[in-house]
Each structure stands twice: as C-alpha cells, then as structure tokens.
Amino acid sequence: MTTIALDAMALTMRYRRGWGLRDCTFQLPAGRIAALIGPNGAGKSTLMRIATGLQRQTSGEIHVLGQAPGKHGANRHLAFLGQDKPLYKGFTVDEMLRAGAKLNPGWDDQYARRLVREADVPFGAKVGTLSGGQRTRVALAIAMGRRPELVMLDEPLADLDPIARQEVMHTVLAEVAETGMTVLLSSHVIADLDGVCDHLLLLADGQVRLQGDVEDLLTQHRVLVGSRELVLPDGVVEARTTGRQATVLARTPDVPGWDNNEPSLEELALAYLRSAKKVAA
Amino acid sequence: MIEFRIDRRSGVPAYQQLVNQTRHALRLGLLLPGDQLPTVKEVVATTSINPNTVLKAYRELEHEGLAEGRRGVGTFVSAAPVQPDADGLRAELAGWMKRALADGLDREYVEALVKAELDLHYEGEGR
Numbered sequence: 001m002t003t004i005a006l007d008a009m010a011l012t013m014r015y016r017r018g019w020g021l022r023d024c025t026f027q028l029p030a031g032r033i034a035a036l037i038g039p040n041g042a043g044k045s046t047l048m049r050i051a052t053g054l055q056r057q058t059s060g061e062i063h064v065l066g067q068a069p070g071k072h073g074a075n076r077h078l079a080f081l082g083q084d085k086p087l088y089k090g091f092t093v094d095e096m097l098r099a100g101a102k103l104n105p106g107w108d109d110q111y112a113r114r115l116v117r118e119a120d121v122p123f124g125a126k127v128g129t130l131s132g133g134q135r136t137r138v139a140l141a142i143a144m145g146r147r148p149e150l151v152m153l154d155e156p157l158a159d160l161d162p163i164a165r166q167e168v169m170h171t172v173l174a175e176v177a178e179t180g181m182t183v184l185l186s187s188h189v190i191a192d193l194d195g196v197c198d199h200l201l202l203l204a205d206g207q208v209r210l211q212g213d214v215e216d217l218l219t220q221h222r223v224l225v226g227s228r229e230l231v232l233p234d235g236v237v238e239a240r241t242t243g244r245q246a247t248v249l250a251r252t253p254d255v256p257g258w259d260n261n262e263p264s265l266e267e268l269a270l271a272y273l274r275s276a277k278k279v280a281a
Numbered sequence: 282m283i284e285f286r287i288d289r290r291s292g293v294p295a296y297q298q299l300v301n302q303t304r305h306a307l308r309l310g311l312l313l314p315g316d317q318l319p320t321v322k323e324v325v326a327t328t329s330i331n332p333n334t335v336l337k338a339y340r341e342l343e344h345e346g347l348a349e350g351r352r353g354v355g356t357f358v359s360a361a362p363v364q365p366d367a368d369g370l371r372a373e374l375a376g377w378m379k380r381a382l383a384d385g386l387d388r389e390y391v392e393a394l395v396k397a398e399l400d401l402h403y404e405g406e407g408r
Contacts, residue, residue: 033331166329173325177332195287195295195330215294264292
C-alpha cells in the first residue's frame with residue numbers, strides 16, 4: 001500500500017471552451033475520507049474521470065495508488081461510482097452482480113450480495129425498473145464488491161432519501177473502519193460531509209483553492225467579528241460589513257481586538273467558494 | 282456497553298464528544314472497569330462519523346489511562362476516573378451564583394462571564 005492514494009502534479013485539462021482543471025497540485029493521504037467540494041463545473045467530475053482513466057489530461061501528472069491511470073486499464077484497487085450510476089438497464093440485479101464477478105479480479109461476491117440484501121433490492125428485478133435510490137445502492141454494492149483500496153464517489157447521495165443517505169454513508173464508513181480504505185467523496189451538501197470527512201479538497205474554476213486535513217484547516221482559520229474600524233489581519237479570505245460591524249474569515253491565529261471563533265466546515269468552505277466566485281466575476 | 286451520540290451543532294469536536302461521554306458514563310457508573318467500549322465499526326454505524334475520529338477518541342482515553350486497547354479484540358475500560366472534590370467546588374460556585382443573582386445579573390450575563398473564564402483557564406481544551 002502506498003501512503004499517498006492520489007498524487008497530482010500540475011494536473012491540467014483544457015477543453016475547447018475553457019479549463020476543466022488548471023494546474024492542480026494536491027495529495028490525498030491513504031486512509032482518509034476526503035471531501036471534494038466545488039460548484040458545478042469546478043472540475044470535480046473531470047478529476048475523478050482522469051483518475052479512473054476514462055479521460056486523459058492535457059498536461060501534468062496524476063498517480064492513483066502509485067500508478068498513472070490508463071496504462072494497464074483502470075487501477076485494480078480503485079472503484080469509481082459516477083453520477084450517472086452506470087448499470088445496464090436490461091440486466092437484472094443478479095445478472096449485474098454476476099457481470100461484476102466476471103469483470104473484477106478479487107471480487108467479493110458474498111459482500112456485494114449482502115449489500116444488495118441490506119438495501120432491500122430484489123435480485124430478480126430489472127435494473128431499469130429500480131428507483132434512483134435503489135440503483136445507487138446496487139451500483140455501490142458493485143463498486144464495493146471490488147474491495148477497493150480507494151473509492152471515488154461522485155455525488156453518491158444526490159438522489160437518496162434521508163434513510164438511504166444514512167445507510168449508504170454507513171456502508172462506506174464501515175468499510176473504512178474495517179479495511180482502512182481511502183474515500184474521495186464529492187457533494188454539494190457540505191453539511192452531509194461534516195464529521196464524516198477528515199480531509200478537504202476544494203476546487204473552483206478548475207483550480208485547487210484549499211486542501212488539507214480538516215481539523216488543521218479549521219484550527220488555522222478564524223471567523224472574526226468586530227468593529228469595521230479595526231485593522232484587518234493578514235490572510236483574509238472573505239470580509240463582509242454590516243453597518244459598523246465587520247465579519248471576516250481569515251487564515252490566521254487569534255487576532256487581538258476581535259471576537260475570535262473557529263469556523264465550521266461549512267463556513268470555511270462557503271467563504272472560499274464565495275471568494276473564488278468574486279475573483280472570477 | 283454504551284451508545285454514543287454526536288451533536289453536530291454543538292461546536293465541540295466529535296472526538297471530544299466521545300471522550301466526554303465515556304468519562305461521563307464512567308462517573309455515573311454506566312461503564313465499569315473491564316467493560317468493552319463499542320467497536321469502531323459499531324460507533325460508525327450508529328453515529329455516521331469518521332472512523333479515524335473514533336480511533337482518536339480511544340487513543341485519548343488510553344492516554345488518560347481510562348481505557349486500554351487489546352489488539353484484535355477491542356477497547357476496554359481500565360479504570361474509573363479519579364473523583365475530584367466536586368461537591369466542595371460546586372458549593373462554592375452556587376455561592377457565587379447567589380451573589381450574581383442578588384446583584385441583579387441576568388442569566389445571559391452570567392453565562393458570558395462563565396464562558397469567558399472557561400476560555401481563559403481551559404485554553405485549548407475543545408471549546
């Protein structure tokens with residue numbers, strides 16, 4: 001096992017209409033549950049597709065579990081669950097699982113079938129007749145049946161009801177607890193990721209705006225509240241004023257004169273996303 | 282065995298909540314030396330938090346001498362925490378609060394005072 005699950009150096013994806021990814025350099029340590037956060041079109045899916053080998057970058061490098069993707073097919077120890085939940089609509093769930101067993105070396109059939117049973121999805125049902133939530137559960141079972149070292153989930157919770165969201169999270173978390181698998185998880189709902197993710201990768205306009213250990217990042221930032229007359233410290237990410245009061249999110253230790261608070265993951269992420277948007281505008 | 286509960290709005294880090302709840306259960310006698318703490322997988326399944334957070338909490342409990350990890354088996358309670366003179370301290374605090382009340386301080390003001398002193402004296406201990 002490598003200690004770095006994903007290692008990107010100046011990774012760039014250029015499309016005719018603009019940048020998909022631009023000079024992205026980041027590392028995701030193994031064993032982490034990482035949140036991939038960014039607005040639509042920030043490059044989240046592009047990043048996952050390049051790592052899987054479904055798409056090739058314009059320039060730069062990425063190593064997935066120590067290997068460049070694409071050379072020997074998708075990395076054996078990587079599983080990817082895309083937004084479109086790729087399943088054959090005409091197949092029954094049982095046939096999907098058998099295809100999974102055929103196509104994947106190291107397939108754990110017992111485990112994959114247990115996940116499907118836990119989701120209350122009938123094995124005889126045609127995939128095309130399943131609800132969005134059920135399809136996600138089957139696709140997750142097939143992704144996890146590979147017993148991956150790294151799993152990338154693109155918006156896995158998007159079409160799930162609250163109970164299914166929780167169950168999907170539990171499946172992923174239990175696997176992490178048992179095997180130390182690395183997870184990269186993208187979501188629009190930052191609240192879903194709070195407490196779950198211990199690593200953050202924030203993209204905007206194809207660029208990495210913030211990355212690192214969540215707890216470190218939170219302790220390195222402050223939400224400062226005080227009079228707007230006060231001098232701003234270095235490292236301001238976003239400053240807002242209302243009347244005489246200023247609210248500032250900055251990368252700084254405690255600043256005297258201000259009311260200092262540690263931000264929540266959501267406050268931190270939103271401040272970076274908003275400031276990226278203002279620069280772009 | 283106890284079951285943990287995570288309050289995501291409290292602002293207290295999740296690992297600190299696990300440590301606090303274990304200490305609390307020990308004080309109340311809900312956990313006794315020799316009892317097993319829930320496995321990481323069990324905690325994760327009931328709370329939806331990161332397994333590394335649970336490991337961090339258990340390491341902290343081990344560091345404090347309250348728990349002990351047995352390889353391949355789980356984490357067990359090793360000792361009850363030393364009971365400080367909680368009654369005496371509480372009586373002093375009660376006296377102080379009576380004075381605050383007599384002086385006409387309202388609840389929010391008292392809470393702000395207490396919080397300020399807590400922040401001052403317990404710096405770095407998970408606010």
